Amino acid sequence: MKILVILAHPDRQSFNHAIANECKQKLAENGHKIIFRDLYEDRFDPLITSKEIPKNGTINDLVERHCDDLVQSDGIIIIHPNWWGQPPAILKGWIDRIIRPGIAYEFNDGDDGEGIPIGLLKAKIGLVFNTSNTNADRENKIFGDPLETIWKNCIFKFCGVEVFDRKMFRIVVTSDLEQRQQWLKETRELVDKYFPENKKNDMMLKM
Helix, strand or coil: CEEEEEECCCCCCCHHHHHHHHHHHHHHHCCCEEEEEECCCCCCCCCCCCCCCCCCCCCCHHHHHHHHHHHHCCEEEEEEECECCECCHHHHHHHHHHCCECCCEECCCCCCCCCCCEECCCCCEEEEEEEECCCHHHHHHHHCCHHHHHHHHHHHCCCCCCEEEEEEEECHHHCCHHHHHHHHHHHHHHHHHHCCCHHHHHHHHHC
16 A cells, blocks of 8 residues: 655654654555655645646646645555644645645536535545644643544545544653653554555455
């Protein structure tokens, strides 16, 4: 399988980078092909232009490459911190520019966008790993867990990704080495669950 891994954190020493490394390592061990994009390292431009917005709008080579990554992927892994209940701006810009009509979704002929979208993505599994410094009770009761809604309903389900799972690691700022090692173990286990060894995956497809 070809798995797209998107990382959005500006600090190379961050725990988000550690999560991304664990994902890549486990995917490689399981025999998958990895498309890895570190948006900050790549200096991805998050600013969408008016010419890009229409389905047949003009897109540059950067956007085209990222769209190709998305279209070719059998699975998607997103890694980012929880900033104000949202992804970092660079990742929001990636969503704006890459989750495009005609690439990730479309509407029936004659539908101006008011109806139910048709998901176009080949990928049927989407995983999201988040980090946070907000406790779970406050996140759910006060803020309503906005990242769950964004990724599960507003993006993956919208684009036809049938299987979704998300792992939030908290509270990062007070965590110690032992806790972080446990979180990385959970990362590997989750990746292994959804993207097992190719032989196992082939057997699952035949059943």
